[in-house]
Amino acid sequence: MIKIERPGRGDGARRLPPLKDGRSAWFAAINRGKKSIALDLEAEADREVLEALLGHADVLLESFRPGVMARFGLEWEAVSPRFPRLIYGSLSGYGQTGPDARRPGYDVVAQARGGLMGLTGTPGQPPVRSGAAVGEIAAGLFLAQGVLAALHDRARSGTGRRVDVSMLDAQVALLDDAVSATAATGTAPRPHGPRHPAFAPCEAVEASDGAFVLAAGNDASFEKLCITMQLPLERDPRFSTNAARCENARLLRRLIEAVTLEHPRAHWLARLTAAGVPCAPIQSMDQVMRDPQVTARNMIVDVLDKYGRTAFKAAGNPVKISGQSDPPTRPAAPDLDGHRGEILRWLNRT
Amino acid sequence: MIKIERPGRGDGARRLPPLKDGRSAWFAAINRGKKSIALDLEAEADREVLEALLGHADVLLESFRPGVMARFGLEWEAVSPRFPRLIYGSLSGYGQTGPDARRPGYDVVAQARGGLMGLTGTPGQPPVRSGAAVGEIAAGLFLAQGVLAALHDRARSGTGRRVDVSMLDAQVALLDDAVSATAATGTAPRPHGPRHPAFAPCEAVEASDGAFVLAAGNDASFEKLCITMQLPLERDPRFSTNAARCENARLLRRLIEAVTLEHPRAHWLARLTAAGVPCAPIQSMDQVMRDPQVTARNMIVDVLDKYGRTAFKAAGNPVKISGQSDPPTRPAAPDLDGHRGEILRWLNRT
Numbered sequence: 001m002i003k004i005e006r007p008g009r010g011d012g013a014r015r016l017p018p019l020k021d022g023r024s025a026w027f028a029a030i031n032r033g034k035k036s037i038a039l040d041l042e043a044e045a046d047r048e049v050l051e052a053l054l055g056h057a058d059v060l061l062e063s064f065r066p067g068v069m070a071r072f073g074l075e076w077e078a079v080s081p082r083f084p085r086l087i088y089g090s091l092s093g094y095g096q097t098g099p100d101a102r103r104p105g106y107d108v109v110a111q112a113r114g115g116l117m118g119l120t121g122t123p124g125q126p127p128v129r130s131g132a133a134v135g136e137i138a139a140g141l142f143l144a145q146g147v148l149a150a151l152h153d154r155a156r157s158g159t160g161r162r163v164d165v166s167m168l169d170a171q172v173a174l175l176d177d178a179v180s181a182t183a184a185t186g187t188a189p190r191p192h193g194p195r196h197p198a199f200a201p202c203e204a205v206e207a208s209d210g211a212f213v214l215a216a217g218n219d220a221s222f223e224k225l226c227i228t229m230q231l232p233l234e235r236d237p238r239f240s241t242n243a244a245r246c247e248n249a250r251l252l253r254r255l256i257e258a259v260t261l262e263h264p265r266a267h268w269l270a271r272l273t274a275a276g277v278p279c280a281p282i283q284s285m286d287q288v289m290r291d292p293q294v295t296a297r298n299m300i301v302d303v304l305d306k307y308g309r310t311a312f313k314a315a316g317n318p319v320k321i322s323g324q325s326d327p328p329t330r331p332a333a334p335d336l337d338g339h340r341g342e343i344l345r346w347l348n349r350t
Numbered sequence: 351m352i353k354i355e356r357p358g359r360g361d362g363a364r365r366l367p368p369l370k371d372g373r374s375a376w377f378a379a380i381n382r383g384k385k386s387i388a389l390d391l392e393a394e395a396d397r398e399v400l401e402a403l404l405g406h407a408d409v410l411l412e413s414f415r416p417g418v419m420a421r422f423g424l425e426w427e428a429v430s431p432r433f434p435r436l437i438y439g440s441l442s443g444y445g446q447t448g449p450d451a452r453r454p455g456y457d458v459v460a461q462a463r464g465g466l467m468g469l470t471g472t473p474g475q476p477p478v479r480s481g482a483a484v485g486e487i488a489a490g491l492f493l494a495q496g497v498l499a500a501l502h503d504r505a506r507s508g509t510g511r512r513v514d515v516s517m518l519d520a521q522v523a524l525l526d527d528a529v530s531a532t533a534a535t536g537t538a539p540r541p542h543g544p545r546h547p548a549f550a551p552c553e554a555v556e557a558s559d560g561a562f563v564l565a566a567g568n569d570a571s572f573e574k575l576c577i578t579m580q581l582p583l584e585r586d587p588r589f590s591t592n593a594a595r596c597e598n599a600r601l602l603r604r605l606i607e608a609v610t611l612e613h614p615r616a617h618w619l620a621r622l623t624a625a626g627v628p629c630a631p632i633q634s635m636d637q638v639m640r641d642p643q644v645t646a647r648n649m650i651v652d653v654l655d656k657y658g659r660t661a662f663k664a665a666g667n668p669v670k671i672s673g674q675s676d677p678p679t680r681p682a683a684p685d686l687d688g689h690r691g692e693i694l695r696w697l698n699r700t
Contacts, residue, residue: 012568016548017593018534025534026527026548076672093628095670098646106565106628108545108552113630115638117554117563119481120470126561127554127632128543130480131469132524139668141491146669148498155505162672169668172649174482176665177376178635179650183663184368184375188635193478195458198366198376202458204467204477211476213467215456218362243367278443278456280463282477285528285538288465296448299522300529313533315526318489318519319496320445322426322512 002053002343003031003334007038010336020312023305028333029314032303036334037343041072050074052347054083059147063091066101076162087150087160091143095166105167110135114171119178121191139170195253200245201225204282205257209264214256214272214279217242221277228275229259289313302329306338352403352693353381353684357388360686370662373655378683379664382653386684387693391422400424402697404433409497413441416451426512437500437510441493445516455517460485464521469528471541489520545603550595551575554632555607559614564606564622564629567592571627578625579609639663652679656688 005011013031016024039046054060060079062069069075069090076088090096093105108129111117116135121128146163154160172179177198182188195203199217216222219234219241226234233239233255238248245252260268265281272279283291289300298316305311310329317326344350355361361381366374389396404410410429412419419425419440426438440446443455458479461467466484471477496513504510522529527548532538545553549567566572569584569591576584583589583605588598595602610618615631622629633641639650648666655661660679667676694700 015591015593017596018531019593020534025530029526029530094643095647098643100643103623104571104626104628106552106567108554108563108565109628109630112554112563112632113638113641115633115635116480116482118632118634121472121478121481122475125472125475126543128471128478128541129545129553130482130484131466131471131528131541132480132484132521133527133546134480134482134484134524137524138488138491141488141495142668145491145494145498146671148495148502149669150671152498152502152505155502161674164670164672165668166647168643169647169649169666169670171482172638172644173665173668174484174487175635175638176379177483178481179639179663179665180375180379181368182635182639184370188637190634191478191481193476195479196483202456203479204458204462213458213462215458217456221454241365243365243369246367273453276454278454278459280459282462282468283465284468284540285465285525285532287538288463288522288525289529289532291463293444293448293450293518294522297445297516297519299519313529315523315529316519318492318515318523319499320514320519321496321500322514324511 001034003034003036005036005038005336007040025312028303028312031333032314032330034334035339036336037340038337054086059087059089061089065104066092066096085160087147089143089147089163091139092166094168096164107133107135110167110171114168115175115178116171119189119191122193123191135167135171138174139165139167142170199242200249201252201256205260207260207263207265207268212265212269212281214277216277224275225277228271231259298326298328304332306332351384353384353386355386355388355686357390375662378653378662381683382664382680384684385689386686387690388687404436407436409437409439411439415454416442416446435510437497439493439497439513441489442516444518446514457483457485460517460521464518465525466521469541472543473541485517485521488524489515489517492520549592550599551602551606555610557610557613557615557618562615562619562631564627566627574625575627578621581609648676648678654682656682
């Protein structure tokens with residue numbers, strides 16, 4: 001994967017905090033293993049390099065505001081006739097079409113306008129941002145899907161396609177349950193705090209030393225939970241089906257907490273796990289990174305610096321495919337323009 | 351896409367609230383256009399139907415707890431030698447390997463154990479669940495990516511692969527910024543409430559009639575924001591770079607709100623939009639569903655019932671691909687076992 005950057009400053013993410021030895025830890029993590037070339041798209045010589053790259057590439061990815069690629073004469077409509085096999089993937093705040101297409105987007109803006117922020121938080125309190133950059137990342141995941149689908153299609157058709165994904169659209173897609181519920185009930189759901197709106201109990205509850213999470217969305221799990229907690233509610237008509245439990249979720253939560261408050265989290269996690277009821281501690285990120293299941297799955301990988309030293313940590317690849325390697329150490333993120341020579345030689349332009 | 355269900359009760363999601371005319375609105379939305387056949391995997395005749403389906407299928411998707419498919423003799427190791435082109439995709443709570451592989455998972459459990467819940471909420475308040483089922487959906491998106499990559503690979507290699515994705519792994523991958531920050535600083539990030547941890551200002555702020563969101567993560571946007579708000583901070587060393595603004599984010603928020611509180615949200619959204627600063631209202635789901643940009647992108651589609659009447663609404667497809675149709679109306683979700691005859695005829699088994 002070749003990263004094309006502006007000469008001089010390069011990708012602004014190179015300066016995002018926190019820095020380690022002057023380098024952005026996040027930039028290092030998400031750009032691991034890429035190559036970098038700095039190109040001035042308005043200079044003739046660099047422009048020729050870009051054209052040569054397009055001739056060799058399977059996929060071009062860009063995340064400018066709609067209209068910016070056209071300023072360089074690089075919009076899909078201009079590029080596609082000359083490189084008909086090229087797949088052209090665009091990620092933007094609002095998409096390539098529609099009245100607000102040319103507005104700038106941002107993760108938190110997509111979370112707010114797309115409905116996620118209004119559904120996240122404690123009832124009666126101000127809304128909060130989801131702690132992951134879901135607005136950006138969901139769009140990236142959908143874009144990857146579209147590009148892979150286009151590659152699969154190209155193997156048969158021989159032609160590339162334009163894939164157009166927006167952060168706002170991706171947010172709406174993530175909220176499919178809220179869309180269908182709003183339409184069916186005529187009322188927009190409100191934030192549910194620590195619980196899932198369609199299952200009960202399925203939430204954070206308080207133990208004597210803090211909160212943990214449990215989920216018993218079907219009757220079999222709920223019966224196991226009742227037996228484990230010695231809380232005989234499974235035949236009570238207020239709680240005997242998931243629909244009834246959702247209706248009476250606030251009462252159910254009090255009845256459960258009246259029991260869970262008696263013992264610490266570890267007590268309940270051990271017993272519920274033994275009984276087969278889904279449950280978990282609410283972990284901070286340092287706990288997540290030491291979690292035996294997370295490390296057994298190689299989900300925290302080392303990222304090297306350019307001298308080959310272990311320098312950064314990054315999230316691993318969650319897509320485990322048989323026969324594909326999943327190494328615990330990943331190559332360094334590139335210096336700005338660090339692969340110019342190598343790329344020009346590959347293009348036979350030296 | 352053929353949905354294989356248990357005879358009798360079928361998919362438990364058929365009963366998830368809210369119901370409309372006795373049917374789950376969410377089930378209708380996410381199962382639109384699928385076909386259904388009910389198979390008892392322990393009965394000889396139904397088992398033969400399954401085997402015939404596997405002979406015709408490109409992809410088998412399953413989301414049982416690891417070990418359950420093996421009870422039916424349908425684990426990857428058993429199926430793959432007989433159907434070597436079949437791609438076998440598994441989604442689970444914890445993955446097919448590791449010490450906790452066989453535990454049951456759940457969206458809220460993945461959000462808690464994977465770190466998202468501990469990063470979502472207001473500092474000093476209990477953690478909250480992200481308002482979208484990010485624990486489940488992110489895993490589904492990664493699985494779709496893996497299956498498409500395997501299809502692309504199969505076009506060259508001729509052989510299928512096993513794709514193994516877990517909700518816990520997917521959560522960790524979503525939190526790539528928190529992973530790299532925790533490792534670089536030695537400290538796990540805490541919830542940031544309404545703001546993004548790596549950009550400032552990038553958050554919800556209060557206007558005279560409620561909160562809205564703005565994002566000015568780079569210096570150019572911040573200068574536009576300062577000019578629009580007549581708040582001359584862009585040369586103040588406490589705020590002149592994004593890193594400095596992150597250091598002084600709480601102070602910056604107060605200085606901005608001292609201005610924004612003077613006028614209602616609409617005043618600021620109009621002016622910031624005109625200046626090119628990313629901003630948005632915090633919309634409830636009914637507002638999202640009427641948003642002109644959302645509807646212009648066909649992101650709210652109609653779903654029919656089995657009589658062909660418009661009955662439900664669903665989120666549209668956020669992956670817009672040139673030359674692919676994106677109809678505003680989608681076919682109905684299936685009745686349980688509703689396509690048995692059609693599927694048996696397709697398999698030449700009638």
